[in-house]
Amino acid sequence: MPSIPLPGFQPPESIQEVFLNPGGFHFGTTDTRIVTLLGSCVSITLWHPRLRVGGMCHFMLPSRGVIPEGAGYDGRYGDEAMKLFLGHIMRIGAEPEAFQAKLFGGANMFADMAQRCEINVGERNIEMGLLQLERYGIPLVAKHLGGESHRKLMFDVWSGDVWLKSEQGRKPR
Template structure:
């Protein structure tokens, strides 16, 4: 599948001469300026991208689970959890003296990577991650302007902070990968 762009309408892409590329592993979080590109790979995990069109700052989180239940005292937040990843975003939003509703959010991921296994559980982790991402954006009043959620395949995601563009490439899981994941050869 070709890469798909989730570009803010009417915005000129002014690529900087020098780019800092950051790769997020699961649980990763990064917030940066207009010289930043953030990349990650998703399965059942979810990424939220936030971007401020006037300040040209933004970030991405890559959370694995909706919540661990209790957030520790003192603000030692863990990006592996959706509710805590949003707390990390809120800290950066405060540091740049902006309001949450001035940012644009895009939400990606939450694939059901092992459909036959997930059917035996109350709800699959991808669905729960999607629900948490949507709930957090609503809680903080951040407008969601694009999303690409669910399904049963991997996604490669790239945010260009200088423009707010988010690029997505989605790949299906091959039958041999599914058989290995199920313990068959």
């Protein structure tokens, strides 16, 4: 997926590519590309256009409820992945509202099971992602959500661009 260079957003000479597995989280600078594959999981990308820093999370479930005493935040859960973002945002002295968010994923990968159990994990993950962005006042500038197929994402932190490859299936929202 080649990118078209824009003035001021040229790819760096060397790129650090980070692959996120489910539950993964990474926050990087202008030499970083973050890649992941999604099904019912959701990824949020946050990017600061002036500072040109940002990150991506890949959460599997909306929340685990109560965090066990002494445990740190776990990127497998949407509410805790946002807390990981907030920690990085505070460390660089920025405000959450200065970032741009993009939200991806939440496919109904197990449509037959979801109908029988009335549980759609993808839909619940989407709801949590949207709730977290609203809670912290982070503007959502792009989204590709729902559907019934997986997605591959590639986030270029130097430009804020997110490249998406998705299989055909029920149209996402």
